[in-house]
Amino acid sequence: MNIHDVAKKSGLSVVTVSRVLNNSPSVREGNRQKVLSAMEELNYSPNSAARSLVRGKTGVIGMSITNFNDSFYDRVIRVVNRKLAEQGYFLALSIAENEEEGVNFLFQKDRVDGIILLSPLEEKEYVEELKRRNIPFVLLDNQFRHEDVPSVVVDNYLGGYEATRHLIGLGHTKIAYIGGPSVFLSVAERKRGYLQALDEAGLAPFGTDSCGFTVSGGYEVAKRWAREDKLPTAFFCGDDFIALGLVQALREEGIRVPHDISVVGFDDQQFVGEFYPRLTTVRQPEAQMGSIGVELLMKLINGEVLPPAETKLAPQLLVRESTASVRLT
The missing domain is CATH 3.40.50.2300 (Response regulator)
Structure with missing residues (x-):
């Protein structure tokens, strides 16, 4: 199968199919869905290396964590992974005991198109390094406010x-x-x-x-x-x-x-x-955090200038069985 087969199956032009494969914002959503449906029916998967050469991008977003034994991180990562896949990106997740080694491995433009920093312990150093390397990035659950970096935090x-x-x-x-x-x-x-x-x-x-x-x-x-x-x-x-x-x-x-x-x-x-x-x-609200983080990063990768705003999300109190009215004595 090739791009011509996808075009024939979808009823659209080869140019439109190419634009969908390269995540062009000029494609109408209806046409995008037709192309994606045709690709799924034909079991067509474009060569990622070839796409990267054409687009000048790797198609990979990096994220590094040191603690995976936490449902909060797990849920954020799952949402990020799903949202990136919808945009045609792969998530490179670095899990290392030595966080510095894991993140520095990703801090290369020829390896990733962007970085999501999730609860980084060496936050200030990472921010400065990513700025120096001119790699698009966003902060999730960060510890400090940065005047020129978009971030998503919980209240x-x-x-x-x-x-x-x-x-x-x-x-x-x-x-x-x-x-x-x-x-x-x-x-x-x-x-x-x-x-x-x-x-x-x-x-x-x-x-x-x-x-x-x-x-x-x-x-x-x-x-x-x-x-x-x-x-x-x-x-x-x-x-x-x-x-x-x-x-x-x-x-x-x-x-x-x-x-x-x-x-x-x-x-x-x-x-x-x-x-x-x-x-x-x-x-x-980890689902919101992951979704908004991906949305912000995609805008940065596509060249949009974003205000360095901090998006603050409200948590939810879940009342179960471990609390009750005080017992009078």
Whole structure:
């Protein structure tokens, strides 16, 4: 099969088929769909190397991550991969223990047409390097604001605020916060939302602590607080893994969730709705984040000048079984 067969099958010209294969914006959507349908029926796949030579592009978008054990990242990557495929691009995903090596491998114009930086730890260095190499890129879930880089972030402040307001609405006045590592802006923003909600309600923080984004981290914090006889009526955890560890530790201490203590997590990891009690949590809009990120990057690759705006997405509070009205004693 070749391009002439596709043209005959679709009822369109060879020129139109060629434009579709090269992602030309001048093709009407109806014609684009006719060509794509014809290609699918004929099982026609153009030679990607030849297309790259004609277009002067690789047809590849790069993304590098160091943590794949997280439903949030997994969902963002899946959406990005699907959206890029719709645009005729492949996603080159670098998963490495050494993030610098993984990303630097992708930081070459002859390897990728653009880069999506997802929650980078070496963010400032990466931004400067990509600018120097003149490679189009966008930031997702970034830690810093950049005046000349488009980015998509979640309103973590709002997520922390809504989670805490939920607990206050259930009558809790002794609410503690257990967050993740302070290196992350998201951690600080979730805590800021927690503090703001308490302040508006005229309440003082019962206590705050931090640990890694791990089940063992939440478990150890809860065990320590229990030994010190320092337990609130509710915990807001800045991460689902922390929340699950905390629930397990409380169970071992004979403390029931939510009968004795309510617990809220953050992220909506894919398994938290399968444990008992099913975890009340804050879900991040990863589908929106991935879709908008691809849309912005495609515009940059096509030469559009974008304002360096930060797109901020609202998270969603999912109320399940780990929170209940405060038990009066």
